[in-house]
Amino acid sequence: MWNQAKNLLCIRLDTIGDVLMTTPALRALKESVPGRQITLLTSSAGAAIAPLIPELDHFLIYDSPWLKATAPRSSPRPEFEMIEFLRSFHFDGAVIFTVYSQNPLPSAFLCYMAEIPLRLAHCHENPYQLLSDWIKDPEPDGGIRHEVQRQLDLVAHIGCTTQNERLSVQVEERDRTTITALLQRLKIDRISPWVVIHPGATAASRRYPPESFAAVADCLISQQGWSVVFTGTESERDLVNQIQATMNAPSHSLCDLTLGEFAALIEAAPVLISNNTGPVHLAAATGTPIVDLYALTNPQHTPWQVPNRVLFHDVPCKYCYKSICPEGHQDCLRQVTPDQVVQATGELIAK
Secondary structure, X not given: OHHHOOEEEEEEOOOHHHHHHOHXXXXXXXXXXXXOEXXXXXXXXXXXXXXXXXXXXXXXXXXXXXXXXXXXXOOOHHHHHHHHHHHOOOOOEEEEOOOOOOOOHHHHHHHHXXXXXEEEEEEOOOOHHHOOEEEEOOOOOOOOOOHHHXXXXXXXXXXXXXXXXXXXXXXXXXXXXXXXXXXXXXXXXXXXXXXXXXXXXXXXXXXXXXXXXXXXXXXXXXXXXXXXXXXXXXXXXXXXXXXXXXXXXXXXXXXXXXXXXXXXXXXXXXOEEEEOOHHHHHHHHXXXXXXXXXXXXXXXXXXXXXXXXXXXXXXXXXXXXXXXXXXXXXXXXXXXXXXXXXXXXXXXXXX
């Protein structure tokens, strides 16, 4: 029946990085049935990247109350409205993408009530009629897969595979032109060494210390002769300013780019240095080498199929899945020295 389902709803209610890590599975769904249309149902945060994903035909925005990023609401009316809205699209099937710590059943119930006949998801408990295709979740008891592999394995259960398992993003030519002109104004060219540093992350437990970022940038500029471009969202501008104020060497700050321009900047960069957050997966999608300062909050989000160095300090409290370090020391990142980051960056440039 799935091989006749041409109008699919794919549900990924998380953020930019999670949506990007789902793109190989979306491609597998798209390529496996000629003429298949893919509509993504995602959060407001995840929708920001949706226009740049070539596998998508449409996307819908829904901030669900069963994910922690959604603000509390006083009325459940949006859920009733969403059921009617989804029903109007006459989807043939729905594929629900989750990590093992998320419950797919609220999304499955939404699709069941919207009369979507085929419904696929990983699930720990028996969903009975809520899923037409139940894949008993082997994680975490059977080991933890990379999140990209988890989603590829899910769609493989209905016969959907792809030879190209890379993450994907479509950088627009107008954004490339904007970034080329911007780099020229900064006197950064494609020949001289330069690097993008993204020091922010939504979770405090995944942030490398600002003073360490400053030491890394100072070393790259003063000792290696590189140019450094800091990036961040508008809310991270103060963090970038703080790092630059700590530094001895001059650097550049680009905290006012659109997401499309940011993707073009990452694509152009020789190397990205970043906490483990959305830009890491954006770099993986553009093929840009990554120095990933990897907080050991969880194991399944390392850079996918791209040259990389994953830096961390092993700690007994690893894989805590916490947004704030429960031990208060954050040693999995704090014990990574700036010299290690500089060395890893040089190794990637040398390659």
